[in-house]
Amino acid sequence: MSAGWRFVVSRARTQSAVLLAVLVVLVAGTTLLGTCALLLTTAQADALTAALADAAPGDVEVSTSLDVVGGDPATLVADATRVIDDTLAPLGSTTSTWLTSTMLSVPGSAAEPDRQGYLASAPDLADHARLTAGRWPRGRLSDGSWETAVPEFTAQQLGLGVGSRVELGGTPGQPAGPPVAGTPSAVSVVVVGTFAPTVADAAWSRDVLDGAGYAPSWEKPGTAGWVTLPTYGPFVVDPSELLGAPGGLAHLSLVARPDLTGATPATLGAVRASLATASRDLAAALSDRVSYPSVASELPRTLDTAASQQRVTRSGVLVLALMGAALVGAALGLAGMIVSGRRRGERELLIARGAGRTQEVAAAAGESLVLALVSAAVAAPLSVALYQGLTRVPLLAHAGITGHAAVTSRLVLSVLAGSLLLASVLVVPAIRSADRPARARSGLRGRAARSGADLLLLGLATVSYLQLRDHTSGQGGGVDPVLVAAPVLCLAAVSVIALRVVPWVARGAERYARRSRRLVVPLAAWEVARRPQSTVVGLLLVLGTAAATFGVSFDRTWSASQTDQADARVGTAFSVDLAPLPTLAQGAALADGTVLAGATGGAPAPVTHRAVGVGAWSDSSTTSGGTWLVGADTTRASTLLRGRLPAGQTWAGLTAGLAPSSPVPAVPIASDADGVQLTITGTASAGERPLRLVPTVIVQDEWGGRAPLVGPSVSLDGQSHLVTVPFPSSPRPIAAGLTVVGVDLRVTAEALVDPASRVLSTPLSVTAEIRGQGRQGPSDAAQWAVSLPTSSIPSVTDATVTAASENGVTTVTTEATLATYLLSASPAELMLTPFAAPQEVPVVVSEDLARATGSGPGTELGLTIGSATVRARVVATAPYVPSAVGHPAILADEDLLSRAVLTQLETATLTDVWWLGTDDVVAGTAERVRALGLGEPVSAAATADGLSSGPLRVGIRVALGLLVVAAVVLVVAGTVLHTVSSLEARSVEIARLLGIGIPRRAVVASIAVQHAAVNLLVVGAGAVAGGAVAIVVGPHLAVSETGQVPVPVPVPVMPWAAEAVLVAGLLVVLTAVVVPVAHLLVRRAGAAHLRLDGTS
Amino acid sequence: MSASVEVVSPMVSVRSVDRTYGTGRTAVHALRGISFDVAPGEMVALVGRSGSGKTTLLNVVGGLDRADAGTVRVGGTEVTSLDDAGLVSLRRDMVAFIFQTFGLVPILSAAENVGIPLRLRSLPVADRERRVRLLLDLVGLGEHADHRPDELSGGQQQRVAIARALAGSPRLLIADEPTGQLDSETGLAVMALIRAVVEAEGMTAIVSTHDPVMIGLADRAIRIVDGHLVEP
Known part of the structure; x- marks a missing residue:
């Protein structure tokens, strides 16, 4: 061991107490950085997994759709499935297959002589529907016919039941004859079950009719949409039957759900790359057997969104980690200064004995290196422990962040780097003390240098703030440097400026001291005003208080902004989004309002x-x-x-x-009705054949929702036709409150109008009797109006309308002229409404x-x-x-x-x-709505919670909490260190004061008042600084989850009560810390200290 | 006719005082059976080498330290039986100290340092300022009232310390090596000042020193060697 190391070790032994205190601060700071590193890495990985696990199926699923041209169906399905499996191979997946046949003719009726239907098969169909009768099909019956299950609504419309046999086959709309090439032969199906499609199940969007079971007019194959037919289906059959019928398969839909539980950035990246070429891969694999193959997925967009949120969160966490590092640096600077003060005599002795500057700095550096290594060794497991503790905090636990963390090489490197960086602060006092004689800075030069540094810092902070103010984040996966640098610089600059103001304020205390006749408070005032306060401890207190104040305020600003963003994004208190769901039956929305009102007790809009x-x-x-x-x-x-x-x-x-200005004077419907009853009487013909009319009743529910109910077509043959347009099925009676707000009349020709008939126009007369409630309805017959198409070549002209209402029956009669030659292109249409068209x-x-x-x-x-x-x-x-x-x-x-x-x-x-207002949302509303399957419920409160506490966002709030706690702890620890060291340095002076007759009690009181006053000033300055940064910078930091300026623009929130509690608590704790320390040191001060004064 | 003999009580009476620091083999016997008296108005020089026990003896007499055995009376008050509050009162009202290193509060001006004992008595501000001016004039520092200790020379600082000691109108002045950090000329001047003040104010003084010139200014000298009092 060299002499230098022996000296360092020997010195450490004798100064073990103070070095232990330094080590504790260093370990605390390094642990803080290590925990932040885990929040930036492990927590973010957990957050991504949790976020993807919570993602809606549509956000992660991979959908494949293709039209079948030829080839063996079973091979084709296998090939398509293999392509998708290969695409998602790094993750693994489960695939749902949905097969649809070509359109087949369905035996007609008098009202619908030509109609069509289709077969469908999906192995997991039972997961998306509820059997209402019979069972699911299993294959063929002994006579070769296929078992089938049909939607209940289809069965009702076609008059089918379990055991019914239906002959499907041939080309729809064509006279009986052999099947057209490319269509399956006629197939006989026997109904073995009926089912009700699950409401609000997105799977039904894969069905031709979205699960509605019936469409009055659907494109007839081969007519390019010019001819439409009533369409029914699906006739659900066993998959093996459809796959075994060459030429029968028309459409294939595959939906693959990737297994994201073990997803890593690498596997997700691989899947993203595969998805980019999946459509091409599919087309190449299936070649000319299919047309329009496509692979679509929202997964890349979902990953991009998640990456963007993580980037914003990482920036936020890094900001707070840097603030914490600055605080720890200040605390270590204080510790280093105390150690340096203790070693002043030793240093002077060494210099007197010829020790050089390099030796002094080398000794300090060696000591710091050892401390850093020890600190890193301790802090790494402590960081993991603290992180695991944090994951048990409800905020993180509810977000799905697990406590699975370990001491990894990456963590060790992070902790070691942080520890070395922080420990380097300890070397600064040695460099400064060694450097001081050489530089011999005058007071004036020192002040000028400090002022210059202050101005430089202020300038940097101003520039960074201006950049932050004008900043909108770009995309990418890294950390946003502007977001990170600006707040730290601003907080540091404002804290330093606030610290410079403190002495000016303190000098006011002198005036009081001069005027007082007593000693205790004036002595404290003199101490405050004249005793050179340690810049480092002042900076620690100001910066710590500023960081804590900023943290508390920014947390509120950030949270309030998330709430504001959620309110603006949802638009209301509670929303039920119907858009992603297929329409299962016409007028289904009419039932939704009633069901929603029943479930929530509110008034849905x-x-x-x-x-x-x-x-x-x-x-x-x-x-x-x-x-x-x-x-x-x-x-x-x-x-x-x-x-x-x-x-x-x-x-x-x-x-x-x-x-x-007034509600629609609608026609109320009898509360016990199961449909709208119309009596249609009309005359119109093209040539010798009467035209047909399809009435559509526009019904309004109690909550204002309006939906069309399409009725069956009737012949305009001058006869009265009683038509009942049924209400959609609903778990609740919905007729009560329903009103008719319009009747649309669509006139069609039964067949293409023969141009040879030379009938260019014909008069149209239609009378619609709407049977409402038994009493006189509120409808004012005089207010009914007729609206016509606005095209330049109208198919209907010269329309008039008259109306009367009696005994609950509203009779509306319209007269018009039809341009029959246009009926070949499109139906003629009129709309009768009990209100005039708004201008x-x-x-x-x-x-x-x-x-x-x-x-x-x-x-x-x-x-x-x-x-x-x-x-x-x-x-x-x-x-x-x-x-x-x-x-x-x-x-x-x-x-x-x-x-x-x-x-x-x-x-x-x-x-x-559907929206529910603030007054209509009660606890459990979302769960009830979700259970009813009305649509995707979204509440502003839940959205706000997701934005502020979701897995990808919660890191910021946790880091904020850590920052506030760390700031308070470091401020208190720094105060203890400083109080002990400063009072020890003043022990002789205290002994003298006691010697001249000042009571111990008075000396303790004076010290307490002095520290309380200093604390009040610096803590107050810190609070002002933190508050100012929170108000000015905070709103610019509260970016949206994608890093953009949020809507609405955030406003600063200053939680005065919380801030007051924080500041008052700090002052009380700091004073409480000082009093016992002062009491102890004053009690120790006595003759022994006077002897240290150099006397014999 | 009977003759009356006026018996004058000593201002300071020290009897069989012992003071030991530490215990066992490391124990240091600072004072061993010290006994002596100091008459009112008398200025006594306490002479001894460094480590002989001078400061310990002065601290025990002034109530800054407690004797292990023996009694100390100052102005009729038995210091050795006083509690902490009594000792504080003693130092505030009866005894004043002058330290070798002057003992001034570095952040206060000369006037403010001198005013400390007067603030302890809550003297009205005007009276306090008047007395401070008087005392600073007395020690020749009237023009340096606003100077802080680090702006004064050693001699000036010690004169401020003397003025502060006098501010409380003590009956006993204890000076521990008051010239120890001064050059001989300044030290002599300070000692002369103390001598003059003691005479003018009628105070009793005990001054520790090992400077023969300083000893010559005292009424008498007592010598302490290794904690024992010996005849000079």
């Missing part, structure tokens, strides 16, 4: 939420996804619409005037749409909604439209919007989403 066209303007942005239209009941805006607006604005105020729809537009289109209050916009073009007029602009954040968007009143669309002959329901 139907909402339109879809992309629309706006005049000739198109959004060139690749990310916004077009212009979104949100239609909601604006008369309930105050409770229905959510999302923070700028001060002084409310949604109720912004949307005032959007709603129509325009007043709307509120988002500011980005207003900017993009140059619109403002008064501007007219043309909105394309389905086949309708609605004239809208802008009455106001808003920063955003609820539920359409990130899109140019338009907000309108749902009722008026629906009226405008209906009078444009667009009958499709506008209800995309």
Whole structure:
């Protein structure tokens, strides 16, 4: 062992207590960094796994769709499955197969002479439907016919039951004869069961009719859509039958769900790469046996989103880790200064004996190296233990972050690097003390240097803040340097500036001391004002308090921003999104409102939420996804619409005037009815054959939702036809509250109109009797209006309407002229409504749409909604439209919007989403709605919780908590160290004070007052600094989950009560720490210390 | 006719005082059976080499330290039986110390240092400032009232310490090597000042020193060697 090491070891033995204190601080700091490293690595990996495990199936599944052209079906399915399995091979997957046959003719009836149906097969169909009678098909019967199961609604429409036999086959719509090439031979199926498709099951989107069981008009094969037929299905058969029928398979759908439980970034990357070429691989594998093969998956987008969130979270955690490192650095600087002070005499002796600067620094560096190594060895397992402890905190545990962490080489390297970095601070006092004589800086030069450093730091902080303010994150997987650097620099700069202000404030204490006749407080005041306070301890206290204050405030700002973002994103308190789900039966939305109201006890509101066209303007942005239209009941805006607006604005105020002045005078339906009863009487013909009319009743439910119910076609032969349009099936009676708000009349020809008939037009007369409740309905017959197509060559002209209402029967008669020659191209259509067509729809537009289109209050916009073009007029602009954040968007009143669309002959329901307002959401609402299978429930509260405490986001909050705790601990520890060292340094002086007759009690009191005052100043300065950074910088740090500026723009939140408790608690703890230390040291001060004063 | 004899009680009476630091083989016997008296108004020089026990004896007399055995009376008060509060009162009202290293509070000006004993008595501010000025003028530092210790020479600092000692109007002045850190000329001046003040104020003083010149200024000298009092 060299002399230098012997000296270091010997010195360490004699100064073991103080070195132990330094080691404790170093270990604490290194452990903090190690834990942050685990939060940045292990926790992020866990978070990704947890997030993917919680992801909706549609976000991770891989869907394959293809039309079959030829080849052996079984081989084709096997080949397609192999391609998908190979694509997902690194993860493993489970695959669901759905087979659909070509269209087959279904025996006709008098009303529907030509109709078609299809076979389908899916091994896992039982998971997506409920048997209502019989059993699932198993294969063939002994007579060679195939067993089949059909949807209950299909069975009702076709009059089938268990045991019914149906002959399917041939080309639909053609006279009986041999089957056309490429279609299967006729097949006889026997119904062995009926089933009800599971509501809200996305699997039914793979069905031709989305599980509806019936479509009044579906494309007839081979006619390119020019000819449509009533279509029924699926006739579910055993998979082996369909795969064994060459030419019978028309469509194959494969959905593979990857197993993400053990996913790693490497395997996910491999799958992502495979998915990019999957469509090509599939096409190559199946070659000319299929057409339109495609492989689609949201998994890459889901991974991109997750990566973006992780990037933002990593940046946030790194910010807080750096703040923690700065704090630990300050604490170690203090510890180093104390050690240096203890060694002043020793150093002077060594210098007197010829020791050089290099030797002194080398000894300090060697000692720091040993401390760093010891610290790293201890901190690595401690980091794992602390991390595992943190994962038991509900915040992390609920997010699915497991405590599976181990001392890995990466952790050891991280901890070692952090420990060495922190320990290097301990060398600084040695360098400074060795350097001081050489530099011989004057006080003036020192102050100038410090001021220059302060200004430099302030300048850097200002520049970084300006960058942060203008910053919007780019994409990528790394850490955002602007997000990381700016807050740390700002906090450090403001803390340093605040520290420089403290002495100026303290000097005010001198004036009090001079005027006082007593000693204790004036002595403390003099100490505060004149005793050179340690810059390092001051910096530690200011920085620590600032970090803690910042942490508390930023946590609230961040959380409030997540809540604001969730409110704006969901748009309301609770939303049930119907969009991703297939429509199982016509008018199903009518039942949804009633069921939803029954389940929640609230008043659901139907909402339109879809992309629309706006005049000739198109959004060139690749990310916004077009212009979104949100239609909601604006008369309930105050409770229905959510999302923070700028001060002084409310949604109720912004949307005032959007709603129509009075409700629709609709025709109420008898509460015990099972459908809408119409009596249609009409005359119209093309040539010798009477035309047919398909009535569509627009029904409105109690909550304002409107949906079309298509009735069977009737002949316009002058006879009265009683038609019952059935309500959709519902677990609850839905007739109560239903009203009729319109009747659409679609006139079709039974066959192509023969041009040779030379009949160009014909008069049309239709009378529709709507049987409502037994009493006189509220409908005012005089208000009924007729709307016609707006095309340049209208198929209907000269329409008039008359109406009368008596004994609950509303009779509406319309007279018009039909252009029969146009019937070959499309049906003629009229819409009868108990309201006039709105001239325009007043709307509120988002500011980005207003900017993009140059619109403002008064501007007219043309909105394309389905086949309708609605004239809208802008009455106001808003920063955003609820539920359409990130899109140019338009907000309108749902009722008026629906009226405008209906009078444009667009009958499709506008209800995309159901909303529940703030007053209607109670505990358990989401669970009940999910159990009912109405759609995907989304609540603002749950969304906010996911944004702030979701697996990919929770790291920030945990790191914030760690920062606050670490700051408090380091501030208290630093105060103890500093108090002990400073009072020990003053022990002789204290003994003198006692010697001149000052009571011990007074000396202790004076010290306590002095420290309390200093603490008050520095803690106060730190609180102001932290608060200022939280207010100025915090909102810019609270970026969205993708790193963008959130909507709405965050506002700083200062939790005054929490901050007051924090600051008061710190002051109390710090003072409580000082008093016993001062008491102990004052008691020790006495004659012995006076003897140290150099006397004999 | 009977003659009356006026018996003057000593200001300081020390009887059989022992003081030992530590125990066992490492025990240091600082004072062993010390006994002596100091008459009121008398200035006594306590002479001895470094480590002889001078400071320990002064601390015991002034109530900064406690004797293991024996009694000490100051102005009729038995110091050795006083509790902590009594000792504080003793130091505040009866005894004043002057230390070798001056004992000034470094962050206070000369005037503020001198004012400390007066603040202990909660003297009105005006009275305090007047007395401080008087005392600083007395020690010749009236123009240095606002200077801090590090702005004064050693002699000046010790004169401030003397003024502070006098501020509380003590009956006993204890000076522990008051010239130990001063050059001989300054030391002589300080010693002369102490001598003058003691005479002017009628105080009793015990001054430890090993400087023969300083000893000459005292009324008498007592010598201490290894904790024992010996005749000079």
